Amino acid sequence: MEKAAPQKKIFNTQLLRRVFSFAAPYKNKFYISVFLSIVLAVMAPIRPLLIQLTINKGIHNVNDAFFLSGPGAFIIEITIFQIVFLLIETITRFYFTFTTAALGQHVVRDMRNATFSKILRLNLSQFDKTPIGTFTTRTINDIESVNDIFSDGLIPIIADMLSIVSVLIYMFTTDWLITLVCLIPFPILIFATYIFKESVNKSFIKVRNAVASLNAFVQEHISGMAIVQAFAAEENEQQKFMAINKEHRNANIKAIFAYALFFPIVELVSALSIGLLVWWTAKESLDMNAVQSEHVAGIVTAFILCLNLLFRPLRMIADKFNVLQMGMIASERVFKVLDNNDTTALGLNRTEVAIKGDLDFKDVSFGYNKDRDVLSNISFQVAAGKSIALVGNTGSGKTSIVSLINRLYQHQKGEILIDGIPIENYPLEVLRSQIAVVLQDVFLFSGSVIDNITLRNEAISKAEVVHATKMIGIHDFIMQLPGDYDYNVMERGASLSVGQRQLLSFARAILYNPAILILDEATSSIDSESELLIQNAISKIIAGRTSIVIAHRLSTIKRADKILVLEKGKVIESGTHDFLLSQKGAYDQLYQAQFRSDTHI
16 A cells, blocks of 8 residues: 655745656647736736726717717627627637646656656566555556646646736726725735645645555455455455545545635625725715716726636635645656666667577575575576476575566676676567566456467467467367457456466467576466476477476476576575485475375376
8 A cells, every 4th residue: 555645845946847848849839828828817807997998988978989870889889899809818718728738638648658668667676665556646646637737737827827917907007096995805815825725735635645545455455356355354355445435535525624614715805805895986986076976887897897807816726726736746756756767777789689598697696675685696507498497495586586587686696697698788678588488377468369479569470379379289279269369358367267377378478489488387377187288388399498497396397407406595406307306305305295296297
C-alpha cells in the first residue's frame, strides 16, 4: 500500500517551469491561451458599460442614433451591438477553454509516455521495493492531475485575475467613491477565501492519499484474489478496505463542508456589496439635481453587473489555487519517477553483436540489498551449446544467477562474460533478444494466443508461430480452442490451465531462436503427460544452444553437461549427475530427498 505523502505545500517556480517544459512543443497553443485570456479580460467590463449607456442615454435620448432614425433607434442599435458582442465573447471564451484544455491533454500525453517509458527501463529492484499500484497511480491519476494545471490552474487563474483588474479599473474610472463603498465587505471575503483555500487544500491532500491507497489495495487484492479466497480471508480484507474507504469519505466530507460554508459567505458578501451600492447611491441621489440623478440608474445597474463579474471569479479562484497546488504535488510525484536513475544501462554500440553463447561467471557477488549478499563469489563456465543445471534448496540463489545473465539485476562484484565480453558491453536489446527465459510462474497478457506467443511482434509470421507450436506439440491443443490462435486467453491466462500456460511460454521462447536458453523450474507446473510432450522438444531446442536449467525433476537435470549445487549463495559441488551421486554429498542428499519418488527415474 502506498505510503501517504506528507501534507506540505509545493508551489515553486522551478517545478512549474519543469511542468511547462512539456508544453514547449505546443508553445503556439500556450501563447494563444495567454492572448485570449487578455482579450477576455479587456472584454469583461464592456457589457456593464453597454448596459450603462443603454439606460443613461438610450432611455432618456431615444432619438440619439448612429445609423437608424426614429424613436428608440439608439436602443435598437445598442441592443444589436450587445448581441454581436455577446456572440464574440462566447466564441472567444470557447476557444480559450478549448485551447487551454487541449494544451493540457497534449502535455498529459507526452508526460504519460515519458513516465511509462521510464518505468519500462527501471531495474527490477525498483519493483521489488515499490508497493503494487504506486506506478499505476503515478502514470494514471497523478498525471491526470497535472492536466488541471493547464485546464483549471495557472492560465485560468491568470485570466480571472486579469478580468478582476479590468473590471476594477472600469469601476474606479466610472465612480471611485461608489467603488470604494462597494468594496467595504471585501476584507471579509479575502479572509474567508484564505481559510477556505487552506482547509480544502488539506482535505484534497488527504483525498489524494486515500485514492492512492485505494488504488494500491484494490489492485493488489484483485491480483491475489485466489489467495484471499483460498484462506477464507474475505472478511478481514473487507474490513481493511472499509477502513481505507472511510478515510477517503471523511476527507471528502471535510472538503464538502468547506465548500458548503464558503459559497454562502461569498453570496452574503455579494449581497452586502450590492446593498451598500443601493444605499449609497439612493442617499447621494437625494442631494443631486434632476439631470445628475438621471445617470444614477445606469451606474447602479452597471455596478451590480460588475460586482457579479468580480464575485464569480473570486468565488472560484481559491478552488483553482487548490487545483493548481494539487497538480503541482502530483507533478512532483511524477518527476520522482522520471528522475529515478536506477535503470539498466543500455550498453555499448558494437558492430559485432552476434552471440554464440559462451558463458563465464568470475567471482560474482550480488545482493538485493547492498548490505546482504545473496550470491557470494560464484564462478563457473558454460561452453557454447552446452548445458548446466542449478540445484539447491529454496533460497540458495538459483534464480538470482539466471536473473543476472540477462541483466534484470546488476551484480555488485565480479564479472559476467558472454563470448568473452562483459554483458554490460552488449546493447541491452541485443543481449535480451538472444536470451530466452521460461519461468515457473508464467505471465500471459490479456489478448489472443498468437499475441502472447509473439508478444505482438509484427515481424513474426503466423507460419513461424505454427512451426514453433508444432515443435512443442501444442498445435493440436490450440486448434481445439474456440478461435484457435485468435482465442482470448484473458488477463494472466485465467482461461487456461497452469500446464497450458507453461507450454505457451515454451513456444514463446523457441520462437525467438535464442543463443542462450534459461529454464527456471519450467516443468514444475506441468503434469506427467504434458511433460512427455516437451521433453523431446527440450532436447531439440537445447541442442546447439547454451542452456541453464533450474529444476527439481531428474528428467531435466540428469542430462545436463554440468550440475552446480548451491547452498546459501555459494557453489558447494559441481560435476555430472553420475559423478555427484558417487560423491555421496549434498547432491546425493537432494536426490534421496526429492528425486527417488520421481516416476521418470
